[in-house]
Amino acid sequence: MADSGSQSPAIRLTDIVKSFGPVLANRGASLEVARGEIHALVGENGAGKSTLMRVLSGMYVAESGRMEVNARDVTGWSTADAIDAGVGMVHQHFMLVPTLTVAENVMLGRELTKGGQLDRARAEREVAELSRTTGLAVRPERKVADLSVGEAQRVEILKTLYRGAKILILDEPTAVLSPPEIEELWQVLGQMRDRGETIVLITHKLDEVMAISDTITVMRHGRTVGRLRTSDTTPSEIAKAMVGRDVQLAMNYVSEETSSGPSVSAHSSAVESLLAVRDLVVTNVRRLTAVDHVTFAIAAGEILGIAGVEGNGQTELLEALAGLRPIRNGSIHISRRDVTNLSVKERGDAGLSHIPEDRHARGLILEYSVAENLILGQQHRFTRGIQLDRDRVLDNARKQIDAFDVRPADPQLPARALSGGNQQKIVIAREMGREFQVLLAAQPTRGVDVGAIEFIHAQLRAARSAGKAILLVSADLAEILALSDRIAVMYGGKLVATVPRVDASAEVLGPYMTGAATGHAA
Amino acid sequence: MTTTEARLSTAAQPPVAPPVDRTARRTALEEAVLPAVVALLVAAIVGDILILTFGQSPGTVYRLLLEGTWGNAYGLGQVLYKATTLTFTGLAVAIGLRAGLFNIGAESQLAAGGFVAALVGLLLPAGMPALLTLPVYLIAAAAGGGIVGGVPGVLKAKFGAHEVITTIMLNFIVLALLNYLTAAHLKVEGSLHTAAIHSGALPRFSSYIEPFHGSAANVVLFIALVTAIVTWWFLFRTRRGFELRATGLQPEAAEYGGINVGNVWWRAMTLSGALAGIGGLNFVLGYKHYYEDSFASGAGFLGIAVAIVGRNHPLGVVLAALVFATISQGGLAVNAVVPKQMVDVLQAVVIIAVAASVPEVRRMLRKAR
Numbered sequence: 001m002a003d004s005g006s007q008s009p010a011i012r013l014t015d016i017v018k019s020f021g022p023v024l025a026n027r028g029a030s031l032e033v034a035r036g037e038i039h040a041l042v043g044e045n046g047a048g049k050s051t052l053m054r055v056l057s058g059m060y061v062a063e064s065g066r067m068e069v070n071a072r073d074v075t076g077w078s079t080a081d082a083i084d085a086g087v088g089m090v091h092q093h094f095m096l097v098p099t100l101t102v103a104e105n106v107m108l109g110r111e112l113t114k115g116g117q118l119d120r121a122r123a124e125r126e127v128a129e130l131s132r133t134t135g136l137a138v139r140p141e142r143k144v145a146d147l148s149v150g151e152a153q154r155v156e157i158l159k160t161l162y163r164g165a166k167i168l169i170l171d172e173p174t175a176v177l178s179p180p181e182i183e184e185l186w187q188v189l190g191q192m193r194d195r196g197e198t199i200v201l202i203t204h205k206l207d208e209v210m211a212i213s214d215t216i217t218v219m220r221h222g223r224t225v226g227r228l229r230t231s232d233t234t235p236s237e238i239a240k241a242m243v244g245r246d247v248q249l250a251m252n253y254v255s256e257e258t259s260s261g262p263s264v265s266a267h268s269s270a271v272e273s274l275l276a277v278r279d280l281v282v283t284n285v286r287r288l289t290a291v292d293h294v295t296f297a298i299a300a301g302e303i304l305g306i307a308g309v310e311g312n313g314q315t316e317l318l319e320a321l322a323g324l325r326p327i328r329n330g331s332i333h334i335s336r337r338d339v340t341n342l343s344v345k346e347r348g349d350a351g352l353s354h355i356p357e358d359r360h361a362r363g364l365i366l367e368y369s370v371a372e373n374l375i376l377g378q379q380h381r382f383t384r385g386i387q388l389d390r391d392r393v394l395d396n397a398r399k400q401i402d403a404f405d406v407r408p409a410d411p412q413l414p415a416r417a418l419s420g421g422n423q424q425k426i427v428i429a430r431e432m433g434r435e436f437q438v439l440l441a442a443q444p445t446r447g448v449d450v451g452a453i454e455f456i457h458a459q460l461r462a463a464r465s466a467g468k469a470i471l472l473v474s475a476d477l478a479e480i481l482a483l484s485d486r487i488a489v490m491y492g493g494k495l496v497a498t499v500p501r502v503d504a505s506a507e508v509l510g511p512y513m514t515g516a517a518t519g520h521a522a
Numbered sequence: 523m524t525t526t527e528a529r530l531s532t533a534a535q536p537p538v539a540p541p542v543d544r545t546a547r548r549t550a551l552e553e554a555v556l557p558a559v560v561a562l563l564v565a566a567i568v569g570d571i572l573i574l575t576f577g578q579s580p581g582t583v584y585r586l587l588l589e590g591t592w593g594n595a596y597g598l599g600q601v602l603y604k605a606t607t608l609t610f611t612g613l614a615v616a617i618g619l620r621a622g623l624f625n626i627g628a629e630s631q632l633a634a635g636g637f638v639a640a641l642v643g644l645l646l647p648a649g650m651p652a653l654l655t656l657p658v659y660l661i662a663a664a665a666g667g668g669i670v671g672g673v674p675g676v677l678k679a680k681f682g683a684h685e686v687i688t689t690i691m692l693n694f695i696v697l698a699l700l701n702y703l704t705a706a707h708l709k710v711e712g713s714l715h716t717a718a719i720h721s722g723a724l725p726r727f728s729s730y731i732e733p734f735h736g737s738a739a740n741v742v743l744f745i746a747l748v749t750a751i752v753t754w755w756f757l758f759r760t761r762r763g764f765e766l767r768a769t770g771l772q773p774e775a776a777e778y779g780g781i782n783v784g785n786v787w788w789r790a791m792t793l794s795g796a797l798a799g800i801g802g803l804n805f806v807l808g809y810k811h812y813y814e815d816s817f818a819s820g821a822g823f824l825g826i827a828v829a830i831v832g833r834n835h836p837l838g839v840v841l842a843a844l845v846f847a848t849i850s851q852g853g854l855a856v857n858a859v860v861p862k863q864m865v866d867v868l869q870a871v872v873i874i875a876v877a878a879s880v881p882e883v884r885r886m887l888r889k890a891r
Contacts, residue, residue: 324777345780354778362778365771372764376779379761386760 008071010035010167010198011056016065018051025051026062027222031200033167033215038189038199040209040230043219044242044449046419049202050092052219053169057089058082069167088165090156092172098145103127105144106159130158135188149311150181157188167198174208178309179477179510186212204242204450206235207478218242243450272336273297274351274469275321275438280330282313282320290316292493293329298438298469303460305484306473306495307509313493314473315357318442321471322354323347335437348377351437355427355444357473363427364415371397371411374430404429405455421452432459439463439470445479457483477506477513491515554833561831561875562845568871569864576860583856590855591848597855599727599737603809604847605840606739607632607818609746610801611825612832612839613753614671614794618685619834620757621790622770627674627689628798629822630696631667635799636806637700638666640813643719643806655722660745663803664796670696671795675788685791697816704815715814723811724803740808747840749800754836766790798822824850827873845872 011033018026026048033039041049054060056067058079067075069085077085096105103123112119112126127140136154144152153173160168170189174182189199189212203209209216210230218226218241226241275298282291290313298304306314319325321332323344331340334350342350356362364373374397375382382393397411406418406425415423424444431439441460445453460483464470474480480487481504488498489512497512511517570580591597611628618625625631642662646655674688708716724741728734757763768776769786777783805817828846832838846869853865 322778343780343782344777348780356778361772361774363775365768365775367771368768376768376775379764379779383761386762388759388761388764390759 007035009033009068010070011200012066012068013052013056014066014068016052016055016062016067018048018055018060018062024222026055026065028065028224029219029222030224031056031217032227033198033200035198036193036196037214038193038201038212040213040216041200041202041219042204042206042209042216042238042242044204044451046449047219047242048222049219050171051222053089053171053200053202056082057087057169059089083163083165086164086166087169088160088163088167089169090153090160090171090173092175094152094156096144096152096155096159098143100144101140102138102142102144102147102155102158103140105155106130106140106162108159110163127158127162130162134158134161135191136161149176149309150178150184153177153185154188165197167200168192169200169202171202172204173201174203174205176310176475178513179506180514180516181309182208206238209238210235220244239450272300273333274300274335275471276331276333276336277321278331278333280317280320280332281328282316282325283328284316289328290493291320294493294495295330296488296495296498298471300437300467300469301464302486303464303470303472303484305480305487306471306490307477307480307487308490308513310475312490314442314490316493317490318354318357318440318471318473321440322352322356345377345380351435352440353431353434353436353438354440355431355442357442357446359423359427364423366416367414369412369414370401370406370418370426373415373426374400374411376430378430378434400426400429400433403433404459421448424448424456425452428456428459432463437468439468440473441470442473443475444472445474445476477509481505489513554835554838557876557879558831558833558838558842560879561872564875564879565868565872569868572864572867573860576864578859583859586856586859587848587852591852595731595733596735596737597851599734599739600851601844601847602727602743603738603740603804604821604850605843606743606746606804606808607801607821608824608828608843608846609750609840610804611798611822612828612843613750613836614667614796614798614801615825615829616832616834616836616839617753617757617766617797618790618794619829620770621766621786622773623675623678623685623787623790623794625671625674625689625791625794626686626826627671627692627696627795627822628825629820630693630700631670631795631798632801632818632822632825633700633816634670634696634802635663635667635796636802636817637703637813638799639663639802640716640719640806643722643811644717646719646721648720650721652722652724656724659722659803659807660800663799663801663806665799667799667802668792668796671798672788672792675791678791679784679788693822701815704813708813710812713814715810715817716812718811719806722807724808726808738809740804742804742808745800745803749797750836750840753797757836762789798825824869827869831872831876 009032011031013029013031016026016029017024029048029052031041031052041053043049051060055062058077058081061076065075066073067077069087074081074085097108100108103120106127107123112123114122124140131138131140136158138147138151138154138158144155147155157168173185177185193199201208201213213230216228216230216233216238217224218228218238220242228238277297278295280291280294281289284290292313294317296304308314316325320327323342327340331338333339334347334352337350339347339350339352360366365376371393375393379388382389382396394411400406401409401411404425406422406429415426418426428444444460445456448456460470460472472480472483481501484501486498486500487504487509488495489509490496491512492515497509499508573580573583591601611632614628614631615625639659639662642658646658670692674683674685674692677683677688678685704714704716710717726734726738726740728737757767765776765781766786768779769781769783773783776786801821806813810817824846828839828842831845832842849865849869853862856862
């Protein structure tokens with residue numbers, strides 16, 4: 001199995017078992033990574049990838065199994081041991097102190113001192129040097145709060161390298177990056193590999209796996225189910241191993257023209273705009289302009305995709321449209337009705353549905369049952385006098401669970417007990433399983449496994465065919481390209497470009513997403 | 523905090539659990555009930571140690587305590603009387619916590635409810651039947667407590683003022699005001715209480731059952747039980763209760779669900795204050811038939827403990843009110859052998875043990891499966 005003949009592998013994990021209460025996250029997972037390679041650890045959400053890597057980096061102690069790093073038995077070591085041995089993990093969610101500078105963040109935990117005081121100058125020198133040699137460009141004296149997401153991630157990697165990491169574990173590093181930032185990251189990782197460092201990349205994006213990795217380990221349900229050489233395999237083979245069955249992989253754009261009869265063109269002025277937004281200005285929590293004079297309309301039977309790096313005003317735009325955030329200027333019409341000053345509930349009654357971007361904070365009440373979550377926002381329609389009509393609440397739940405294949409099919413379970421994909425299906429079922437005209441779909445497939453993505457995309461396409469207007473906001477450009485009829489790029493609070501799907505591609509949109517290109521395309 | 527610690531703390535969350543079976547509901551029940559049981563056991567052990575340090579036998583002291591409370595009609599009557607007030611203040615705090623609000627003001631809301639009820643009682647003509655006056659008294663007591671509770675609610679909804687701060691401060695203001703009004707204007711000479719109300723006084727149990735003679739227990743106990751049932755129904759069966767609990771669990775999700783969170787806040791605080799206020803009837807209408815300054819001193823604060831031990835569930839609140847009433851009355855019964863301050867310590871131990879055992883018991887339950 002070892003690729004490097006006589007040389008011992010950098011990492012060898014054998015039959016790792018790790019559980020959280022009744023949940024077996026790893027049930028005999030194994031991993032072997034050779035020195036100086038980029039190894040992709042792939043699998044669906046909940047397959048146990050992150051858990052396995054947290055066991056390796058000493059955060060969790062496995063119940064059984066054996067761990068070797070550079071041929072040394074390190075079973076059950078601590079995070080401090082792992083750092084000393086040069087194993088470092090960069091997490092999906094950044095662990096930086098925003099009010100401190102880059103250099104201060106990097107030296108945090110290993111502060112350099114001179115006579116009892118912090119030696120900032122030396123820290124900045126050392127970080128600048130490390131930044132130069134690794135190609136992770138970031139100025140050490142800047143405050144982390146002022147950095148872009150891509151820069152913050154570089155700081156995370158620098159921090160790990162500063163502690164002497166020779167084995168670098170990256171957990172879903174591209175989730176928040178724009179295409180050019182992803183390209184830069186691949187270059188940096190490639191250089192590190194060429195210097196002999198070992199990299200484990202946790203991901204479930206197959207294009208990334210193909211682009212950067214040398215070897216692949218596939219996990220499913222806590223077990224290792226495959227080990228592949230990237231050069232000898234195909235994306236569909238990997239996807240099959242991940243899911244355990246064949247998957248409709250190509251997220252190809254299916255336009256109305258090809259799928260059903262006469263086309264509904266967005267540009268035809270004869271078509272009614274179901275959602276019309278004019279000159280919208282919204283401020284963020286810090287009272288800075290987050291949405292800057294945005295105007296657009298979505299016709300019946302149209303999906304408008306908003307592409308862009310997260311944090312460019314998408315959240316504020318969606319919340320303003322949903323009625324969750326006050327606006328400074330502009331108007332919002334749904335089916336020609338002015339809803340600018342209506343409440344969340346009144347907008348819902350006017351035909352607005354909303355899949356919120358964060359299902360755990362907004363979309364679900366985790367302690368509430370599936371049935372209760374399926375009426376959230378509609379509770380005034382399920383009453384008998386001042387009581388909730390429990391029979392109708394349960395009937396509705398059974399119907400929706402059945403129609404949207406929520407598992408397990410028990411309306412009484414708390415939403416917390418369901419997997420991420422099934423939790424998202426509750427939100428989708430509630431928002432799409434009722435009468436609506438306009439749908440705000442924010443990150444509708446975030447943290448959802450491949451099978452559920454297929455299902456959710458099919459639902460969105462069906463809603464388009466049924467003549468609904470859909471605003472799709474996603475950090476996943478592939479998803480935007482797969483579903484939208486028109487694509488707008490949001491940058492710095494403005495819609496900097498709007499292009500029909502046929503003219504759109506990552507190459508066309510990328511420069512707008514990073515602000516490299518400005519101006520308004522057709 | 524070092525970076526390593528920061529990583530560890532965020533790493534502590536296990537991944538989202540995969541589908542589980544129906545035992546989830548049984549688990550929820552165990553997790554709700556067991557911490558209280560564990561806390562009482564811990565309190566009993568601490569109690570043993572305290573008793574031993576006073577050179578007494580725990581068995582003797584506990585027997586005395588039980589004999590002095592549940593062992594005779596008078597003791598039982600006193601327990602039921604105290605439990606009645608604690609049920610109201612416990613429900614008040616519980617409904618606040620269900621809405622995500624920590625009402626520390628039950629103490630002054632209780633007093634205000636009793637005060638306003640007594641004022642109304644002084645104005646009512648003598649000799650009106652209790653059936654007619656009871657609704658008037660209920661409204662008066664609810665209004666008195668409701669206003670004192672509602673003010674922090676409105677301040678929170680409109681200005682974001684934290685309810686813990688405002689309810690604590692209102693305790694000082696309201697209790698001082700009531701003390702002043704009683705002492706300066708309303709007191710019967712030589713006392714700190716008002717004149718007796720003219721009509722609508724409710725009977726004590728001793729009017730029907732002779733052995734209860736001398737105990738304060740009265741029919742307001744039944745009002746407390748009905749209130750607990752109505753509170754349960756409101757929380758778990760009505761649309762407003764659904765919205766109130768949603769706001770308490772996840773205000774952002776509630777807002778997303780079309781719920782006006784600010785409205786829920788001030789309504790919940792008003793309701794909370796009203797529940798505490800009705801508790802004032804236990805003294806004014808059922809026991810002494812006048813308002814007396816600091817008539818139930820401490821019962822508002824003890825309501826916080828009752829709500830927490832009762833896990834904010836109306837049934838749990840009733841049971842916890844009985845437990846705390848028993849400990850409180852039991853302190854008088856054992857006063858001859860151990861100092862009565864010991865029961866104050868025990869009450870505090872129960873509260874600390876519950877606070878500590880909720881996460882710990884939950885962790886052990888999960889590990890055991």
